[in-house]
Amino acid sequence: MNVRELNGAAAPPMTNGELAFEAPWQGRVFAMANALCDAGAFQWSEFQAALIDEISAHESDGTPYAYYERFQAALEALLSRKGLIDRSALNARSEAYHQRPHGHDH
Amino acid sequence: MSELTTPALRAEALEDLLVEQGLFAPEQLDAIIEMFNERVGPMNGARVVARAWTEPTFKARLLEDATTAIAEYAFEGGQVDKLVVVENTDEVHNVVVCTLCSCYPWAVLGLPPKWYKDPAYRSRIVREPRRVLEEFGLEIAQNKTIRVWDSSAEVRYMVLPQMPERLATADETARAAAVSRDAMIGVALVQ
Structure with a gap:
């Protein structure tokens, strides 16, 4: 059965009323975690533990809940612990992208 | 940041x-x-449910060891070690949550809806399941047991909903189309 022929509740995610991701960057971050796990950079259970830490820290401090921001922070924290990312390099790169002239920030 | x-x-x-x-x-x-x-979404779980409704041997295998029972479908969306399927009956209604984060059986249901990741659902469905289900528009009879299953990185749960009478004569495609994501999380029934 081709899933594209299904309608109603059993239709694929794109057509059943709810997108998998609300913004493109959320999909990128989610995919990065999966690709890194596939590449053996970490076990999924390690990422899950980092995500639980991030979520519980932010639920107790009362900031508004933004799931994929927690997801991204968990990924950064885990990669930093594993020595796979240098936070200061990441900060610098983010800052550099922020400074790009408009029209280049896509 | x-x-x-x-x-x-x-x-x-x-x-x-x-x-x-x-x-x-x-x-x-x-x-x-x-x-x-x-390609990864609730239509995968719906196919499994529709088959379990009419093929008793498959249903038995699914309830015994869902991970092995669905292996033949080769669904994508890994990172799930163990899938457990829990069956709704006249006596028991099952509902799934991940209290700590957002664990969810991707291979059969895709990515979780926004409310599944919300702190309110994650904490309240455990404390007051009957009331939360009512807010989803699902009233569970007082004499029916509600079981709440807390997913984790190791074990993910999916609900096998009850088949409504009207689908008894439908073909498998029509039955699958009737099985909603929410019914497989346990916050709705198959209509």
Whole structure:
């Protein structure tokens, strides 16, 4: 059965009323975690533990809940612990992208 | 996170740094996103449910060891070690949550809806399941037991809903189309 022929509740995610991701960057971050796990950079259970830490820290401090921001922070924290990312390099790169002239920030 | 940068910019910076280190190629991310947008979703779980309704031997295997029972479908969307399917009956209604984060059986249901990740659902469904289900528009009889299953990184749960009488004569495609994502989480019935 081709899933594209299904309608109603059993239709694929794109057509059943709810997108998998609300913004493109959320999909990128989610995919990065999966690709890194596939590449053996970490076990999924390690990422899950980092995500639980991030979520519980932010639920107790009362900031508004933004799931994929927690997801991204968990990924950064885990990669930093594993020595796979240098936070200061990441900060610098983010800052550099922020400074790009408009029209280049896509 | 710097006040000046947005999550989108930071994600782009992170991706570029990791690509430069050779940890993955951007095309790999494109493929994963496409998979979750188009091929991994509740239609997979719905096919499993529709088959279990009419094939008693498959249903028995599914309830005994769902991970093995669905292996033949070769669903994409890994990172799930163990799938457990819990059956709704006249006596018991099952509902699934992940109290600590967002564990969810991707291979059969896709990515979780926003409310599943919400702190309110995650804490309240455990404390007052009957009331939360009512807020979803689902009234469970007082004499029926509600079981709440807390997913984890190791074990993910899916509900096998009850088949409504009207689907008894329908074909498998029509039965699958009637099985909603919410029914397989346990916050709705199959209508």
